[in-house]
Amino acid sequence: MRHIARRLFGFGLVAGVGLGFMAAPHNAAADWEPKKPVEFVIMAGKGGGADKMARLMQSVIQKHGLASKPFTPINKPGGSGAESLVYLKQKTGDDHVIMVTLNSFYTTPLRNPDLDIDISTFTPVGRMAEDTFLLWVNSDTAIKTIDDFVKAAKAKGNGWVMAGTGKGQEDQLLTDFLNKAYGLDMKYVPYKGGGRVAKELAGNNADSTVNNPSEQLGFYQAGKTRALAAFTPARLDLFPEAPTFQELGKDFVYFMQRSVVGAPGMSKEAEAYYRDVFKKVYATDEWQGYMKSKSLQGEFLTGDALKTYWAREKENHREMLTKMGEIK
Amino acid sequence: MEVLNLLAGGFAIAFEPLNLALVVFGCAIGLFVGAMPGLGSVNGVAILLPMTFLVPPESAIIFLAALYYGAMYGGAISSIMLGIPGASTAVATTFDGRPLALQGKADVALISAAVASFVGGTISVVLFTLFAPPLAEIALTFGSPEIFALMVLAFATFIGLGGDDIPKTLFSIFIGLAMSAVGLDIISGQPRLIFFGLPGFYHGINFLVLAIGIYGIGEMLWTVEVSRGKMSISQATMSLRRIVDGVIGLKSSVKTMLMGSFLGYFVGILPAAGATPGSLMAYGVAKTISKDPGSFGKGNVDGVVAPEAANNAASTGAMLPMLTLGIPGSPTTAILLGGMVIWGLEPGPLLFVEHSDFVWGLIASLYAANLFALLINIAFIPAFIWVLRMPFTILAPIIFVLCIVGGYAPTQDMHDVWLMLIFGIVGYLMRKLDYPLAPAVLAIVLGPLAEPALRQSLLISNGSFAIFFERPFAGVIMVIALGLLILPVLQKIVRYARRSA
Amino acid sequence: MRRAEFVMAVVMALVSLYLMWKSAELPVGWIPDEGPGGGAFPFWLGAGMLVCTLWIFLRWFRRTSEVSRSSEAYFDGRALTLFLIVGGSLTVMIGSIHLVGVYGAVPLFLAFYMRFLGRHGWPTTGAVALSTPIVAFFFFEIALNITLPKGLTEPLFYPLYDIFL
Numbered sequence: 001m002r003h004i005a006r007r008l009f010g011f012g013l014v015a016g017v018g019l020g021f022m023a024a025p026h027n028a029a030a031d032w033e034p035k036k037p038v039e040f041v042i043m044a045g046k047g048g049g050a051d052k053m054a055r056l057m058q059s060v061i062q063k064h065g066l067a068s069k070p071f072t073p074i075n076k077p078g079g080s081g082a083e084s085l086v087y088l089k090q091k092t093g094d095d096h097v098i099m100v101t102l103n104s105f106y107t108t109p110l111r112n113p114d115l116d117i118d119i120s121t122f123t124p125v126g127r128m129a130e131d132t133f134l135l136w137v138n139s140d141t142a143i144k145t146i147d148d149f150v151k152a153a154k155a156k157g158n159g160w161v162m163a164g165t166g167k168g169q170e171d172q173l174l175t176d177f178l179n180k181a182y183g184l185d186m187k188y189v190p191y192k193g194g195g196r197v198a199k200e201l202a203g204n205n206a207d208s209t210v211n212n213p214s215e216q217l218g219f220y221q222a223g224k225t226r227a228l229a230a231f232t233p234a235r236l237d238l239f240p241e242a243p244t245f246q247e248l249g250k251d252f253v254y255f256m257q258r259s260v261v262g263a264p265g266m267s268k269e270a271e272a273y274y275r276d277v278f279k280k281v282y283a284t285d286e287w288q289g290y291m292k293s294k295s296l297q298g299e300f301l302t303g304d305a306l307k308t309y310w311a312r313e314k315e316n317h318r319e320m321l322t323k324m325g326e327i328k
Numbered sequence: 329m330e331v332l333n334l335l336a337g338g339f340a341i342a343f344e345p346l347n348l349a350l351v352v353f354g355c356a357i358g359l360f361v362g363a364m365p366g367l368g369s370v371n372g373v374a375i376l377l378p379m380t381f382l383v384p385p386e387s388a389i390i391f392l393a394a395l396y397y398g399a400m401y402g403g404a405i406s407s408i409m410l411g412i413p414g415a416s417t418a419v420a421t422t423f424d425g426r427p428l429a430l431q432g433k434a435d436v437a438l439i440s441a442a443v444a445s446f447v448g449g450t451i452s453v454v455l456f457t458l459f460a461p462p463l464a465e466i467a468l469t470f471g472s473p474e475i476f477a478l479m480v481l482a483f484a485t486f487i488g489l490g491g492d493d494i495p496k497t498l499f500s501i502f503i504g505l506a507m508s509a510v511g512l513d514i515i516s517g518q519p520r521l522i523f524f525g526l527p528g529f530y531h532g533i534n535f536l537v538l539a540i541g542i543y544g545i546g547e548m549l550w551t552v553e554v555s556r557g558k559m560s561i562s563q564a565t566m567s568l569r570r571i572v573d574g575v576i577g578l579k580s581s582v583k584t585m586l587m588g589s590f591l592g593y594f595v596g597i598l599p600a601a602g603a604t605p606g607s608l609m610a611y612g613v614a615k616t617i618s619k620d621p622g623s624f625g626k627g628n629v630d631g632v633v634a635p636e637a638a639n640n641a642a643s644t645g646a647m648l649p650m651l652t653l654g655i656p657g658s659p660t661t662a663i664l665l666g667g668m669v670i671w672g673l674e675p676g677p678l679l680f681v682e683h684s685d686f687v688w689g690l691i692a693s694l695y696a697a698n699l700f701a702l703l704i705n706i707a708f709i710p711a712f713i714w715v716l717r718m719p720f721t722i723l724a725p726i727i728f729v730l731c732i733v734g735g736y737a738p739t740q741d742m743h744d745v746w747l748m749l750i751f752g753i754v755g756y757l758m759r760k761l762d763y764p765l766a767p768a769v770l771a772i773v774l775g776p777l778a779e780p781a782l783r784q785s786l787l788i789s790n791g792s793f794a795i796f797f798e799r800p801f802a803g804v805i806m807v808i809a810l811g812l813l814i815l816p817v818l819q820k821i822v823r824y825a826r827r828s829a
Numbered sequence: 830m831r832r833a834e835f836v837m838a839v840v841m842a843l844v845s846l847y848l849m850w851k852s853a854e855l856p857v858g859w860i861p862d863e864g865p866g867g868g869a870f871p872f873w874l875g876a877g878m879l880v881c882t883l884w885i886f887l888r889w890f891r892r893t894s895e896v897s898r899s900s901e902a903y904f905d906g907r908a909l910t911l912f913l914i915v916g917g918s919l920t921v922m923i924g925s926i927h928l929v930g931v932y933g934a935v936p937l938f939l940a941f942y943m944r945f946l947g948r949h950g951w952p953t954t955g956a957v958a959l960s961t962p963i964v965a966f967f968f969f970e971i972a973l974n975i976t977l978p979k980g981l982t983e984p985l986f987y988p989l990y991d992i993f994l
Binding site: 046051052055056058059062063073074076077078079080082083086087090111112158159161166167168169187189190191192195196198199200202203204205214215217218219221222224286289290293 | 370374377378468469470471472511512514515516517518519522527529530531532649653654655659662663665666667669670672674675676677678679739740780784787788790
């Protein structure tokens with residue numbers, strides 16, 4: 001078997017060298033362009049918020065011909081994104097691997113130091129948007145304001161069910177904030193996706209949620225759920241009736257990043273190429289329209305500005321997780 | 329009769345030349361994607377999603393729905409011909425489809441599957457047309473306790489599936505469930521059972537890896553041993569006469585077909601359940617109510633008809649929570665949902681009101697897709713039969729290659745290919761010792777649905793099991809399930825005691 | 830068969846023990862007000878598997894199960910040879926995918942299997958071995974946009990991508 005393997009290896013080498021030589025003259029002087037389909041890793045499962053956004057970006061790129069080779073999405077949701085982070089790290093120096101990421105980009109490495117992931121080594125491509133969060137309750141209840149909410153939740157104590165996605169992630173961070181800020185003891189129950197969480201609220205299987213607008217919009221418009229307050233600096237156009245927590249006297253804002261990162265150690269040329277592609281995606285009518293309809297915020301960030309943003313957010317999350325007792 | 333008017337309007341949309349062409353095209357592509365082991369409707373829909381930007385959103389979703397339908401038909405083809413379920417929805421089809429093919433009745437099995445799919449699809453579309461909004465309300469109240477009760481019911485309908493060797497059957501169920509626990513523990517957020525620290529285990533053990541390993545590689549190794557030097561494994565033949573006879577022969581399966589369709593549809597509309605439990609339960613029920621349960625698993629046409637009617641009915645059913653609640657009942661509907669959002673269609677209770685053109689156009693094209701998928705499927709049966717008649721020493725290596733590529737495609741990770749090889753070889757060695765393996769495959773499908781539902785329920789109830797009996801839907805399902813579980817176990821124990829005494 | 834049954838039960842008992850040990854990384858007990866811990870589900874399944882293997886062993890000992898009475902060989906000579914050749918060539922093929930990619934490993938495997946096991950002539954062998962990867966390329970890479978692993982042969986495909994994508 002060794003013998004065969006060695007022979008195959010020899011064959012491969014000869015073929016590889018010969019072909020490399022053939023391919024070399026192609027596009028040598030011009031700006032960098034992908035030579036093969038680009039792996040577009042998605043840090044979450046099929047059908048989730050990040051997945052929808054990645055597929056929208058892929059579609060926009062294809063529709064407007066923004067890249068010479070297709071971007072092929074691959075979901076690697078394992079271990080709250082641990083799988084994709086490890087994968088990207090293994091692909092260090094690869095110019096054909098990029099990833100759509102969210103806040104588990106900070107929390108997963110913080111919660112699992114064994115993974116040995118340093119997110120500052122990842123190549124910044126672009127922050128495409130920041131998703132917002134609101135506090136939701138079912139419209140069958142009499143809860144109209146945050147005061148009603150606090151009263152009701154206090155009365156139920158530990159029996160108050162807050163549904164969310166994942167443990168130690170965005171939704172639970174917000175739940176923990178609410179518990180601390182208002183002296184509540186809500187019970188956090190994790191579900192698999194934001195859509196499922198939204199449905200549990202609309203079906204009265206949960207008492208409250210902290211969904212993104214995109215997840216809750218359908219039920220909200222049908223009058224099944226109600227937005228009580230927003231975790232944003234200013235009121236959202238789609239939900240003018242919901243005050244911000246800052247208005248309510250709690251100095252707290254929280255966003256979910258929707259960013260694209262490249263594998264660590266990507267070449268400067270490739271980095272510039274992807275930056276341009278996603279800058280163009282950001283400017284398209286499709287992307288702008290999507291941001292507006294889902295109440296997404298945030299400018300396009302890239303390069304050092306994005307790295308600084310990550311460093312700051314990572315520290316914020318470290319602080320929040322430490323307070324929660326999730327990490328030491 | 330407003331519904332009929334709306335539906336007529338829908339047909340006008342579905343039969344626009346562009347849309348009709350897309351329906352036919354989508355069905356044909358879906359059929360091939362679905363027939364590939366490892367590739368199912370999820371892949372087809374996901375990959376072709378961006379292409380649909382070339383046409384208006386209504387046409388695009390019609391195209392994707394047709395593809396979805398085509399793939400559901402196609403899944404049966406690989407189950408019957410190769411014995412490899414191309415998707416979890418087609419697992420139950422292998423139980424009797426494969427034995428039929430080995431007896432040289434591949435054409436009968438394929439025809440039965442196609443007709444059953446058509447009936448299941450049609451009935452479900454009719455049910456969809458008539459009862460969409462009230463069913464959506466019921467689906468909305470279905471929470472984790474109900475889902476767990478449903479999973480217990482699914483297991484209960486399957487209790488009789490294993491062999492006579494009780495410890496080996498139980499072992500198979502346990503190991504399948506244990507494998508389904510690999511990856512992430514959703515409740516604690518911790519990685520779980522990451523064997524040897526390999527990052528490939530973070531995404532868990534995909535159902536397809538086990539199914540292709542056992543049914544693909546394991547089964548082929550078995551066939552290689554059994555066939556020895558023989559050139560051909562299947563004396564498949566084909567003639568118009570046999571097709572007609574096959575369709576006429578289905579008369580006796582009408583009851584099974586209807587049962588499968590209704591069961592599949594109602595399980596399919598439940599959020600997070602999807603088509604797989606539906607098809608499994610339909611198989612279990614068909615066996616239970618059959619006059620000749622012993623022939624199941626040995627090539628009973630009803631064993632093909634029930635799951636196929638159910639999985640097609642369930643895929644229509646799964647559209648209901650997607651459209652009305654924005655909750656995907658299956659990975660495929662998750663992608664479709666993504667597509668709708670991209671096109672600016674907001675799924676939710678208002679979709680039926682604000683975009684009724686779209687909804688009824690989609691429903692009408694489901695009718696159309698169903699018909700064309702049947703026709704295209706039947707037209708290709710001779711080609712499939714021809715493939716089956718190839719010498720085994722050509723077919724075998726090609727199937728091995730299909731298995732490996734199919735095992736790689738869903739996650740694009742070589743880790744899964746190695747795992748598949750190990751499952752195949754170990755599965756083959758165990759099969760030689762009469763370990764039944766189908767229970768393990770079922771367990772790995774139902775495990776990831778059952779465990780989180782159980783633990784979410786207990787979390788909500790502070791650890792009290794009463795939650796499964798206090799809620800009306802959960803209570804009723806649970807009592808039926810427990811009844812079904814306990815009855816045959818008691819029977820078996822009594823018989824076992826008598827025999828060994 | 831009898832010895833094989835015994836060996837398999839022992840191996841599976843070891844697998845069960847390993848599973849239980851591995852599950853115990855997370856809490857396996859009952860957490861008050863929460864229900865079972867993260868490791869409980871696989872841990873108790875592992876325990877169930879262990880009980881089953883003991884049961885299988887008991888049936889082996891008492892010769893209750895059919896295989897434990899069987900005096901037939903688990904593998905006869907020819908079956909073992911076939912198994913080793915087919916299983917071995919599969920392993921080699923998957924291993925060589927890492928090196929020479931799918932498009933290198935697949936034709937070699939097809940050629941080996943058809944020529945040496947199937948005793949087909951070179952024309953048939955060659956036709957299948959060469960056409961399969963071509964069909965696979967167009968189906969997966971071009972039509973479905975799924976990239977298959979290529980190993981060292983990757984640069985060979987750059988010009989193809991330029992033409993078809």
